Amino acid sequence: MSGRRRTWFVVLPDTEAGSATAAVWGTAELRALHHPSGRPWILGEWPDGEAVTVRAGEVALALFGTCDADGNQLRRRAERVRDPRDALALGRDLAGSFHLLATVHGTVAARGALSGLRRLHLAEVGGVPVLSDRADVLADAAGLTPSLDRLALRLADPLPHPFDALPLWPGITAVPPDHAAVLAPGSPAHTLVHWQPPSPRQALPEAAATLRRALHRAVAARTRDGGLIAADLSGGLDSTPLCFLAAPGPAGLLTVTVGSVDPHHEDAAWADRAARHLPGERLVLPAEDLPAMFADVDVPGPQGDEPFAWTRTRARDEAVARLLATRGARLRMSGEGGDEVLQALPSYLRTLLPRHPATASRHLRGHRARLRWKLSDAVSALTDPRPYPAWLTRAADRLTHPEPPAGTQLLGWGIEPRMPPWATAQAADLVREQLRALRDAQPLAPEHAQHQVLRMVRHSAAAMRQLIDATARAGAPYSAPFLDDQVLDACLAADPAIRGTPFAYKPLLTAAVAPDVPAELLRRTGKGDFSPDAHRGLARHRARLAALFEDSALARAGLVDPVALRQACLGLYPPGTSHAALDATLACEHWLRAHRPGRHAASPSSPSPLSPLSPLSPLKERTWPPS
Numbered sequence: 334m335s336g337r338r339r340t341w342f343v344v345l346p347d348t349e350a351g352s353a354t355a356a357v358w359g360t361a362e363l364r365a366l367h368h369p370s371g372r373p374w375i376l377g378e379w380p381d382g383e384a385v386t387v388r389a390g391e392v393a394l395a396l397f398g399t400c401d402a403d404g405n406q407l408r409r410r411a412e413r414v415r416d417p418r419d420a421l422a423l424g425r426d427l428a429g430s431f432h433l434l435a436t437v438h439g440t441v442a443a444r445g446a447l448s449g450l451r452r453l454h455l456a457e458v459g460g461v462p463v464l465s466d467r468a469d470v471l472a473d474a475a476g477l478t479p480s481l482d483r484l485a486l487r488l489a490d491p492l493p494h495p496f497d498a499l500p501l502w503p504g505i506t507a508v509p510p511d512h513a514a515v516l517a518p519g520s521p522a523h524t525l526v527h528w529q530p531p532s533p534r535q536a537l538p539e540a541a542a543t544l545r546r547a548l549h550r551a552v553a554a555r556t557r558d559g560g561l562i563a564a565d566l567s568g569g570l571d572s573t574p575l576c577f578l579a580a581p582g583p584a585g586l587l588t589v590t591v592g593s594v595d596p597h598h599e600d601a602a603w604a605d606r607a608a609r610h611l612p613g614e615r616l617v618l619p620a621e622d623l624p625a626m627f628a629d630v631d632v633p634g635p636q637g638d639e640p641f642a643w644t645r646t647r648a649r650d651e652a653v654a655r656l657l658a659t660r661g662a663r664l665r666m667s668g669e670g671g672d673e674v675l676q677a678l679p680s681y682l683r684t685l686l687p688r689h690p691a692t693a694s695r696h697l698r699g700h701r702a703r704l705r706w707k708l709s710d711a712v713s714a715l716t717d718p719r720p721y722p723a724w725l726t727r728a729a730d731r732l733t734h735p736e737p738p739a740g741t742q743l744l745g746w747g748i749e750p751r752m753p754p755w756a757t758a759q760a761a762d763l764v765r766e767q768l769r770a771l772r773d774a775q776p777l778a779p780e781h782a783q784h785q786v787l788r789m790v791r792h793s794a795a796a797m798r799q800l801i802d803a804t805a806r807a808g809a810p811y812s813a814p815f816l817d818d819q820v821l822d823a824c825l826a827a828d829p830a831i832r833g834t835p836f837a838y839k840p841l842l843t844a845a846v847a848p849d850v851p852a853e854l855l856r857r858t859g860k861g862d863f864s865p866d867a868h869r870g871l872a873r874h875r876a877r878l879a880a881l882f883e884d885s886a887l888a889r890a891g892l893v894d895p896v897a898l899r900q901a902c903l904g905l906y907p908p909g910t911s912h913a914a915l916d917a918t919l920a921c922e923h924w925l926r927a928h929r930p931g932r933h934a935a936s937p938s939s940p941s942p943l944s945p946l947s948p949l950s951p952l953k954e955r956t957w958p959p960s
Contacts, residue, residue, distance in 0.1 A: 342377030342397065342432075343471070344464035346516040347439045354461040357474045368436045369393055375434060382558075387411050391438045394420060397466075398431030398451055399812065401554040417442035421513050421527050428550035430817050432466060444513040444527055448670070448794035448816040450801075453508040454500060454638075455522055462522035464514055468500045468507075468638035469928075477502040479928050481890050485763040487640050487921050488892065489732070489750040490913050493725065494777055494788050496767065497795065501639060501928075510791065528818075530778045530787065531826040540827035541844035547823040548578060548845065551814035555666055556582030563587045563662035563809060566615070568603030569860050570839050571671025574846040575814060576611055579666065586613035587662055591653065592620045593861065594869050600861035607854050616660070624648035626863075626870030630919055631881040635803050636927035640920030642796035645867065645912065650800060651807040658808025665804065669797050670815035672860075673789040674824040675839045678743045679704075680781035681829030682715060692830065699835030706741055714741035721746055721776040721784075729768035733761050736909045746776065747785050753914040754907045755898040759891045782829045790821060867912050878902040878919075886925040893918065 343358065345351035347368040355373040366375040366384075369391045379397065385404050386395045389411040396407065407423075414420045420435035420442050427433075432451050434443045443464055445451040455464055456471040465471045472479070479501045486496050498507045508514045512524040535543065555562060556579055564579055565572040566588035579586055588611060590604045608615050628648040634641050641647065657665055679700045686693040701711055719727070728749040736751045750768075752761045777787040797813050804810045814820060824832065827841050834840065843855040871878075879902040882888070888895040898918065901907055906915075 340378035340380075341465065341467045341470045342375050342379060343474075344375055344434055344441060344443055344516070345373055346441055346462060346518065347372055347374070347436060348461070348518050350459075350461045351463075354459050354463065357458055366393070366395060368439070370439065374436055374441075389414070392420070393436045394423070395434040396427075396431045397434070398429060398446075399554050400427050400429040400431045401550060401557060402427050416440075417513075417515060418525075424527075424818070428547070428817065428819050429554040430813070439518055441516040442513055443508075445508070445510060446794070446816070447510050447528055447818045447821055449498065449510045449791040450794040450798050450813065450816050452498075452510070452798070453514055454505050455508060455514055456502075456505045462516055464508075464516070468502060468505050470638075471505050472502040472638075475504060477504045479925075481892070482763050482767065484640075484890075484921055484925060485760045485892055486767060488756050488760060488917055489752055489764050490911065490917050491748055491750055491792065493728065493747065493750055493768075494784075494791075495771070495774060497788070497792060501924075530783050531822060533780070533783060533825060533827065533829050535826045535828060537827070537831050537840065537844055540823070540831060540841055541847075543826065544820070544823040544841060544845040545848070547817070547819040548574070548814065551817045551820055552578040552666070553582060554817075555579070555664060555812055555814065556584040558663075559583045559585075560663050561585040561587055561661045562664050562666060563589050563616075563657045563660070564666040565668060566590050566604050566607060566611070567668070567861070568600040568605075568607060568857075569668060569671075570842060570855070570857050571668030571675070571815065572666075573603070573607045573668075573854055574842065574850050575666055575668060576607065577846070577850045580612055586611070587657070587660060588613065588615045589653065589657070589665065590615065590617045591623065591649075592618060593863055593866055594620045594625075595862075595865040598861055599859075603854070603857055607851075610851050610854075616656075618653065618656075620866060624652050625873050626867050627874040627878065628870065630874055631877045633923045633927060635799065635806065636924050637799065637802065639795070639799075640917070640924040641799050641803070642916065642920055643800055644916055644919045644923070645870065647800075647803060650804055650811075654804035654807035654809040654811075662809050664812045665809050666812050666814065667797075668815065669811070669813045670790065670793050671839075671842070673786065673793050674815055674821055675832060675842050677782045677829035677833030678747075678785045679833060680744050680746075680785055681833045682744065683781050685830050686715070689830075696830065696833075696835060703835050704740070704743075710741045711744065714744040717745055719745070722772050722774050725768050725771055725774055729765045732765050732768070736911070743785075744781075746781060747788060751914075753893075753918060754910060755893050755901055755918070757891055757894055760893065763892075780829075782833065783825060786825065790816065871906065871912070871915075875903055881919075881922065885922060886929075887918070887922050890925065892921075 352372045358376050363376045368374045384397045387408040392411050392414045394411045410423050417437050417440050420437055424433045430446050432445050445453045453464055454468040456475050458474045480503050483501045500507055511528045513527045514524050516522050562584045564576045566576050576588055626645045634647045682693050724746045733752055742748045776784040778784045794816050801810045832841050838858040879899045882898050885895050887893040
């Protein structure tokens with residue numbers, strides 16, 4: 334499969350009611366796949382090459398996305414399927430990033446990607462449970478209205494689990510990435526766990542070999558269809574190996590280097606060194622020839638089922654995608670996700686300490702020297718016994734405190750969220766109430782380090798999911814092999830002390846790709862900083878930013894102080910406030926403007942309650958506009 338953009342799809346149960354519900358989408362102009370019974374199964378809009386579908390008796394399978402299996406291989410697998418669990422298990426053997434949808438003797442089973450890059454949502458439309466890869470498609474069909482309370486959460490940074498996956502429409506439930514959804518006739522819709530994080534105990538030789546196999550298969554899934562693919566060659570330690578893995582494949586290779594406004598930026602020199610070893614054409618794009626960061630911030634981009642996270646770079650990414658499309662590239666391979674899966678935050682010391690106290694002590698000294706921690710602060714954070722729900726409660730209490738440096742928070746459950754200084758007290762109260770409500774929230778993994786990796790991976794995947802859609806519209810969608818299931822699984826199986834060591838830079842990756850990449854290119858010990866680009870872009874586009882907020886939908890909703898926000902845009906940016914806070918606010922502003930009531934295509938009766946699929950407790954919600 335090519336991995337080109339899908340627009341959307343919905344999955345219907347194999348029932349008469351499901352057949353009747355299909356009419357909500359006006360099926361005449363849509364693509365449609367059918368259950369073996371002949372009833373409609375999958376409806377939607379997706380490009381050619383996006384899906385592989387097969388049928389074997391009363392079993393049908395559909396894979397949407399990038400995968401290393403063709404129709405014949407998938408059909409042979411389908412012939413061995415006896416129940417929905419057999420179908421779901423097929424996904425573990427396949428490389429790539431995809432949705433796996435199955436209908437087995439009348440029962441539907443569906444799963445997305447472990448990273449969250451390919452999501453599933455569930456809602457009732459006219460009393461019938463329906464799955465979709467996009468929450469806004471379900472909201473339109475069910476006539477749902479977005480919640481201001483939930484949108485207020487998106488102003489906080491970083492947004493903690495499980496709120497980062499909470500749909501903005503009450504009545505829609507997100508299927509957790511490690512779960513599959515099941516629609517069976519005569520039974521409520523439900524989920525089942527299809528994956529658990531592996532035990533992180535592999536030593537470096539075994540872990541590196543496993544990761545090398547996973548990366549080779551991930552890249553091969555992108556190159557197998559031939560043609561021309563583009564690949565970022567930033568000079569960084571994530572994108573560079575992907576170029577070398579792609580070079581021998583059946584697709585032509587166009588490497589892409591995007592410059593920085595900083596003339597001393599290290600990425601350029603490292604990219605030049607790598608390019609001397611690579612075949613194919615190279616495209617070098619100086620920063621001055623591309624839209625600056627924060628360009629077109631007053632122009633709404635694609636507004637799907639959640640705010641567009643990377644607003645500041647959207648114009649640049651779309652411009653590059655258009656240029657690559659004119660060169661004939663069918664996708665742009667990116668190293669996004671590498672930082673998240675290849676490294677472990679220092680919280681791994683919690684499990685290392687009882688197993689190898691001498692090694693843990695040495696690593697702690699290394700982290701303290703690098704991050705300038707006081708010993709007392711580090712020991713206090715490392716021995717904090719607070720469970721995850723208590724950590725959320727403490728984060729709620731400190732939501733409007735001055736933003737601290739990440740510091741020793743990296744030794745616990747993660748960095749506490751903060752509201753931006755222009756958020757109103759009302760917005761902070763709404764977020765605080767929701768954080769405190771989850772007294773039974775569970776972390777993504779029992780170990781602090783694994784939880785943090787999974788949260789960061791899902792944060793990265795959520796942003797990349799939106800960027801893939803935006804760049805696909807421009808002609809050359811992003812593709813992120815590091816966010817594939819098999820790559821994530823391989824990295825999580827490695828001992829976190831390998832990934833998190835303060836004495837080497839990404840040693841798991843350098844060991845894995847050592848047979849494929851020239852040794853001189855694996856000696857890099859850091860990554861480029863694009864802060865100068867952000868500062869210059871913000872200065873250049875201050876007036877457009879301020880104008881955007883002159884008539885702010887967020888301000889009318891009572892979530893931001895427009896005076897404080899315009900001052901931040903026009904004057905000195907608030908010290909200690911990250912640009913991510915402004916990104917989140919910009920994203921929420923555009924999203925709220927695009928999702929006011931009256932924009933829904935259909936208005937059936939209010940959906941009846943679904944079987945609970947997530948740990949989120951029901952909260953009293955407000956909807957737009959406020960009364």
